[in-house]
Amino acid sequence: MPAPARLSAAASTPAPVRHRRKGARPQELLDAALDLFVEKGFAATRSEEVATRAGVSKGTLYLYYPSKEDLLKEVVRQNVVNLIVQGVDLIRHFDGSTSELLARVLRLWWQRMGETRASGILKLMMSEARNFPDIAQFYVNEVIHPSHAMLAELVQRGIDRGEFRPVIVTDVVHALVTPLLFLVMNKHSLGACSVGSTLDPKAVIEAQIDLVLHGLHTETCRAAQSAATPDATDLPLPKPSRAP
Amino acid sequence: MPAPARLSAAASTPAPVRHRRKGARPQELLDAALDLFVEKGFAATRSEEVATRAGVSKGTLYLYYPSKEDLLKEVVRQNVVNLIVQGVDLIRHFDGSTSELLARVLRLWWQRMGETRASGILKLMMSEARNFPDIAQFYVNEVIHPSHAMLAELVQRGIDRGEFRPVIVTDVVHALVTPLLFLVMNKHSLGACSVGSTLDPKAVIEAQIDLVLHGLHTETCRAAQSAATPDATDLPLPKPSRAP
Amino acid sequence: MPAPARLSAAASTPAPVRHRRKGARPQELLDAALDLFVEKGFAATRSEEVATRAGVSKGTLYLYYPSKEDLLKEVVRQNVVNLIVQGVDLIRHFDGSTSELLARVLRLWWQRMGETRASGILKLMMSEARNFPDIAQFYVNEVIHPSHAMLAELVQRGIDRGEFRPVIVTDVVHALVTPLLFLVMNKHSLGACSVGSTLDPKAVIEAQIDLVLHGLHTETCRAAQSAATPDATDLPLPKPSRAP
Amino acid sequence: MPAPARLSAAASTPAPVRHRRKGARPQELLDAALDLFVEKGFAATRSEEVATRAGVSKGTLYLYYPSKEDLLKEVVRQNVVNLIVQGVDLIRHFDGSTSELLARVLRLWWQRMGETRASGILKLMMSEARNFPDIAQFYVNEVIHPSHAMLAELVQRGIDRGEFRPVIVTDVVHALVTPLLFLVMNKHSLGACSVGSTLDPKAVIEAQIDLVLHGLHTETCRAAQSAATPDATDLPLPKPSRAP
DNA sequence: TATGAATGAGGATTCATTCAT
DNA sequence: GATGAATGAATCCTCATTCAT
DSSP: OOOOHHHHHSOOSOOOOOOOOTTTHHHHHHHHHHHHHHHHOTTTSOHHHHHHHTTSOHHHHHHHOSSHHHHHHHHHIIIIIHHHHHHHHHHHHOOSOHHHHHHHHHHHHIIIIITSTHHHHHHHHHHHTTTOHHHHHHHIIIIIHHHHHHHHHHHHHHHHTTSBOOOOHHHHHHHHHHHHHHHHHIIIIIHHHOOSOOOOHHHHHHHHHHHHHHHHBOGGGGGGGGGGSOOTTTOOOOOOOOOO | OOOOOSGGGSSSOOOOOSSSOGGGHHHHHHHHHHHHHHHHOTTTSOHHHHHHHTTSOHHHHHHHOSSHHHHHHHHHIIIIIHHHHHHHHHHHHOOSOHHHHHHHHHHHHIIIIITSTHHHHHHHHHHHTTTOHHHHHHHIIIIIHHHHHHHHHHHHHHHHTTSBOOOOHHHHHHHHHHHHHHHHHIIIIIHHHOOSOOOOHHHHHHHHHHHHHHHHBOGGGGGGGGGGSOOTTTOOOOOOOOOO | OOOOOSGGGSSSOOOOOSSSOGGGHHHHHHHHHHHHHHHHOTTTSOHHHHHHHTTSOHHHHHHHOSSHHHHHHHHHIIIIIHHHHHHHHHHHHOOSOHHHHHHHHHHHHIIIIITSTHHHHHHHHHHHTTTOHHHHHHHIIIIIHHHHHHHHHHHHHHHHTTSBOOOOHHHHHHHHHHHHHHHHHIIIIIHHHOOSOOOOHHHHHHHHHHHHHHHHBOGGGGGGGGGGSOOTTTOOOOOOOOOO | OOOOHHHHHSOOSOOOOOOOOTTTHHHHHHHHHHHHHHHHOTTTSOHHHHHHHTTSOHHHHHHHOSSHHHHHHHHHIIIIIHHHHHHHHHHHHOOSOHHHHHHHHHHHHIIIIITSTHHHHHHHHHHHTTTOHHHHHHHIIIIIHHHHHHHHHHHHHHHHTTSBOOOOHHHHHHHHHHHHHHHHHIIIIIHHHOOSOOOOHHHHHHHHHHHHHHHHBOGGGGGGGGGGSOOTTTOOOOOOOOOO
16 A cells, blocks of 8 residues: 555644534525526536535535435525515415506516526526426426416406406416516526626516506506506616607 | 548549448538537537437547537537628628618528527527536627627618617617527527417517617608518518507 | 443432433444344444434444444444353353253354344354455454354363364364354345245254264263253253154 | 646656457456455445456446446346356256256356355355345346246256155255355355365265255155266266265 | 547545534 | 534546547
8 A cells, every 4th residue: 555654744634623503504505506506507516616615515515405406406495486485475465456466576576586696596497407307397396387377376366356358367477477587598698798788677677567567457457557667665767668 | 620521522432331421421410419409408418429419429529529619619600600600791792771681680590590400509508608618708709799790780880871870889789689589598498398378489570670670760761661571582471560 | 442431320410311321322332233233234334323223323422432343343242252251151160061061052052142133243244254354353353263262172171071082173163163154144144035944043053963962972972962952941942853 | 726737747647558359348347346346345346446457447347337236237147147047958958867957956056156256246145135125136036036946947847757755845945055055155254264174065065965865855766866976077076975 | 531449537425433512 | 421513535427538440
């Protein structure tokens, strides 16, 4: 055997300080994972990097999450699934008009997803879905379906209350979701590479709200539409210019 | 660089049984690579798969392309960069109105990019840009900048000739590009997972043409706009319904 | 070494609720280790499992045994080495005929080793000896040599007292040991996989006793042989059928 | 990054010579694997060691066998399963008396299994069965069951032809197999550690043959038994001393 | 040219052991 | 004494790339 004599001589390993912070670990790991997954992609992120960024060692990561995939799933759960739950809650307990509700949901989405790190997860899923069927399936089950169901419920509410025309619900849901996803892709793929002026996401959201409400409202409800303009304290946006 | 010698194809060789179409090899490899990269992502595509699908052995792949990254670059060059060159060519040699030119360019884009396999490359780049900075850089240099420059040139032409209002060119370029990318992402990411009605890409393109031209034209040019309606032989689309 | 201080158990401590039987810890750990090592093998048993089964935490295990190997050694000491010591003791203090002594030793072996969990240790050592040379060496020193020495002493006693023929001692020892090991292997390896009738270990032991005594006795001692038949209260076996 | 300048300077990696010997590789790998698995156990053998001993690199191993477990399975197939097939063949085409056949089969077993490296596989399976349920299952299906079936067929042949008494076949099979396995365990576990005289395997085999035939034969067939004495050209053993 | 056998760096995961509390 | 969070060495396996033929 080569006899690695040089090693045992010094205190070269400077006693890796061991903090005990069980409570905080999971969150720190999820934060680090979110950052890195979004920044480098799932496959390209080594599990050790996540651990290091969270200030722990490789092994500690596996103490809390049994695999890299499970870690991603937990990141998704925390950052996306929870939001959907909140959305469903909002819809079920909301008292006002469905127009107002729809506007609120979309603005909330932007506040909590679009302009936070969480949006990176959406981009991540779109990017890596093909490579990790397992995760894609999980995502469809836990995110796509529930969020579509939530929006469908919302639209149906409008129809049931006579506020919206009897449209095809799934089509409307699709139309609602699509631009949001585009914003996300734009932010995370082209915003990083592209140059020139970026489009204003909030404006896109507002335009989308405006557009959809126009398309959905029954004649009699047109008047109530103004209620859906952004709340001044909430999102102080310039009133979106509507076509005369 | 591939540089496939077309010369050896002729001559006297009576029955090159083993190697059909030597000259075609590079193209077959690029085709296979395009398919697989789009289908499974760049990282998840093993170079041997590409070779196998192209009907050659692993070694042969490396005979033509020194690395997987170079292969991707070549795929991009062939499927995207070339289109831009064609676009630039079209712009520089076009005689008609800029409105017509713009319409033609966008429709061409759809024909050659949007509805072909090449669109997968765009999705691929958006997805994997973060994981492969090298490739992302290449893409920005070879695709993003040139295509933006091309469109800027086009818009500038309209301004210079008094057809368009003196708008901020980069903003317009951005507004032109965004929906196209959206179509692509929608096709390759959401079409697979999402449910419900899909939107009609050609209609989106036409609406976009219509919209942009409306916004760009100087008063005096409004009349000429009709010239930009789709050419019957070129794209036999139903006349897009414009709001009255 | 464990050295469990029995002292702290008494004194005034009114209600040591948390830690039942401090003094018992080492034994509980050894029991758990024996079970698991036999059940799953040495390498496949995680030290945490041992601790958990013993009702303590991982750290506590290392409080008593500095390593997994040391734990195994202690298990062997307690379950095998002690038996040998008892055997030696029996031999040195026995008054009766060597035939009787031999019979008693073999039957004792079966009662204390063969039909208890301890037999699993033998199988374990045979299985893993090659993988853990350290342990193998320990086993040879602490078990193989002493037990062979013990049996050699026994046989020599017979020779010295004129009861046995002047045989080659080591050969006889070997002949004595072999079937016992065979029983153990059969119990722990083949009983699990094999089908069909299992052999009766007690019968094998008795046959072995009978056979060896036949082979060892001097002519003059043949008569005394009947003394070696199993004690009715001890092992109520049918008298083994001897060939006519 | 630490900039490992010293590395790129020299030709420190002396161009690892690459031999192309596809045909021979699998056998070389199986040989190396057999040696190492037997020597160190399955779990304790690193796949790279196998490759190194076969004179190739880690990757090459996986070129031929998709996993370490598959490698072991193949080792078993080649060294054990094949022997069983040969045995079945022998039984089905044998013309002589069943006594002779039985003797031949057992002696063949010793020649091809017991005294070759293949015996190590048997020991290996007995040792590691518990740790690798997958492999244990494979072994039961591919080895235990077929070999028992083979011996059962043999015994049945004897009964059908009136050579053997109408015994319980499975019991006899068990009695046949057991000592052989013991020899194997003895060779690979105790032969390595133990001291003193080792038992003579061939003698054990012959004794076993003798014993079983005695037990099986019908009265009328006793005479034919001498036919089962070892063939001089085959196994030049001293005629086993039978009790007068 | 073409092949495909061979290479080996790289990364996920496990688990014996340590140590702050 | 106990605890269990933290560590990191060790090992399987993948796949881009090389190169002898």
